[in-house]
């Protein structure tokens with residue numbers, strides 16, 4: 001399969017906004033080649049990154065996203081183009097340059113690896129790319145990942161908000177549904193906290209990658225991974241449903257929660273871009289859910305909700 005690699009060179013202050021445009025298009029594995037970020041890794045002294053050599057601090061970053069060259073390519077390119085134009089109108093001072101290139105799957109699946117580094121999230125999670133060596137602390141919970149073509153390295157705010165919240169809410173033997181599992185990162189985190197997880201993704205590539213990561217982390221006895229559309233393939237009810245997908249898809253999922261979430265269950269909805277949070281909050285309210293907690297990071301929102309007591 002061929003992919004279109006779109007490389008956007010942008011003033012470093014704009015790298016997140018551009019990465020978010022790719023994210024909204026559903027691009028897996030968005031990479032940000034940010035010289036300052038790499039420099040900070042080196043300076044932190046935690047990891048041995050001398051192979052990056054001298055790093056130039058140029059004030060610009062290259063954000064790369066990958067779009068499958070299928071019938072959706074042209075509409076997605078138009079959407080990206082509109083998003084970039086809108087950003088330039090708001091921030092005319094930004095440097096912005098776009099290059100497109102067709103790449104083979106095998107080439108890009110490895111090209112971004114140089115920028116996926118070990119990272120700590122929450123109190124205990126240590127994300128370890130499968131090709132990196134780490135020296136863990138005794139209290140670390142290691143999540144070993146090769147995200148390949150699937151979304152979910154932990155570094156995107158929508159994922160790290162989920163990881164932090166899972167750490168606070170998961171109890172041993174809880175039943176959890178992870179909808180839109182991507183690389184399987186959230187399912188693996190929940191399993192390592194003692195839960196039993198059913199992980200679902202619409203995309204067959206994500207299902208394959210998630211299954212490989214489940215085996216890499218030796219949690220196959222705690223996680224089943226299946227292909228499916230949101231909750232449609234699930235039987236029974238979960239103590240916790242987590243979905244890190246965009247606002248519109250979360251709105252489609254909410255009516256199905258009555259069937260798949262226990263009366264005392266909780267719903268973690270992430271992947272919500274800030275200005276759509278009120279839509280999702282309204283959707284939750286209309287279906288008898290109340291928001292217990294709202295967390296924000298880098299313009300993204302996570303909502304934690306449960307059934308309103310009166311609606312039970």
Ligand SMILES: C[S@@+](CC[C@H](N)C(=O)[O-])C[C@H]1O[C@@H](n2cnc3c(N)ncnc32)[C@H](O)[C@@H]1O
Nearest residue numbers: 151152159180181182201202203206229230244
């Ligand atoms: C943003 S990624 C989240 C990956 C991972 N859970 C994380 O937190 O990093 C969203 C995932 O949802 C999947 N997805 C999108 N729509 C879906 C649907 N209707 N049903 C199931 N999965 C869906 C995508 O294929 C993608 O893997």
